[in-house]
Amino acid sequence: MMRLARDPLALVVASGKGGTGKSVLSVLLADALARAGHDTLLVDADLNLANLHVLLGVRPAGRLDQLLAGEMEAGALVRPVREGLALLAGDTGNEQLHGLDALARARLMARLTDAWAGHDAVVVDAGAGLDAALRVAALGASRLVVVTAPEPTALTDAYALLKVVTGQLPGLPLDVLVNRALDDDEGRAAYERLAAAAERFLRRGLRYLGTVPEDDAVRRAVRAPRQFLALAAAGRAGEAVRQLVTTRLGCPEPAGSAA
Template sequence: MAMLTDQAQALRQLVSETKRQSAGRRPSGERRVRTVAVTSGKGGVGKSSIAANLAVQLVRMGRRVAVLDGDLGTANLDVICNVSPSYTLAHVLVGRCRLEDVIIDAPGGFRLIPGASGLAQIAALGEVERDRILDQMHIAARDVDLLLVDAGAGIGPAVLSFATGCDQLLVVTTPEPTAIADAYAVIKVAHRRRPDVDVRVLVNMARDDEESRAVFGRIDAVCRRFLDLAPGYAGHVVHDGRVAAAIRQRVPFVISSPRCDASGCISRLAQKMVRHGADPDQAGLLRRVAGWLSG
């Protein structure tokens, strides 16, 4: 047992030393990458579909985009994009490959970092595994302008670490009362954890702009009253039958139906994000994710 403990300690020291050497090689003026976490209060609101389609549209606008599937319980961006990755974050954690080996090209031109397939596996990380993935985390944002993080749903520690670690938090909801209540719960917990978090609300599956603004108005009112927080209105994605058809075909709907109403909504969202980008703080993402991994 003592020998195993000594070996583990030696591994930790080796990984930590590698991290320090790697950090020392990076130039002090290295460009920071803008990070946006896409999350929701509950599953089934179309969060992952929004992330994938938004990434495709941003690429069309000339942005270099990477998407990290941080939905650690039910990672499914690979399914949405009809790709079969050879490796995922799970393989990085056990040392079978590097993070840069996991990154694959997705339909539409963005780079996808497939997520691991179980929250329990990630939550039980030891120090060696944690150091390994943190040491390579910056590679996910290398040579890109924007890193989208599909942060999962709910208020679990993994979701909140991604949500509060990014420059901007895009909370996806639908007009359903339960989705609205859960969206507010996410905003409340994220705000308490990081009071300066930049929150934007996107209403998915809305009938029209009027319904979307009514939903946002309800969330905005309770945020102002109880949190002293004024979230931003990101817009809406209209309920469109071609979205469901695209999901069944396993292709982003902005590719399969670029002129449908939902694609137009995604285009306006992307334009708004480009015009009103937050100041990048990539170090913040790494720091907060490190805090979660540390328990």
């Protein structure tokens, strides 16, 4: 597997609220990058309701409270998914992480980044909500990928996230990925409404990353965790994500692929 000497591309995938399909898209983005030849780390940064290990059928190597306490290194929590793709799982129902103050959460997030070294690309599934996205994006994200849907409520939530990020991280490049659209026309129209509001009220430019269509293959894949990657990647959503990685995403060029 080809590696980069420079820092990895770090994509933080976030949404204003849950229910947009953010976690599924995080997996598909990481899978597409790995298929393109980039050594990719997928990070589940949800501290309480992590689910990527369930989707992928991967048993976590440890717990995040052990990382916070210094009992484990971040790299020891990384588990292989397949060639070129690894997972750093989050936690589900870990009482040791309930009630962490802001400083402890920030320290834990910072320790997760220790596992990024040596990878070409890192895809981070931020927990749902504004605070979770900010905590992760502040750690050195290359880009923030805001996942939304064509519905007005989803666009409103996405705008709220953009507003907070613009205030706290004004220099962070922002991408918009529209999920569960009927077609590219509906997705692009949703993006244009969001981009117009961001330009008018936030004075902030956005980049249209693409549209991912509604896909029954994803529903089937979610019900079959150990086959999730194979089933989801073979559907319309998986194809759309691979295409946008190739045509729109400024992913790093693997070392040795160019003269």
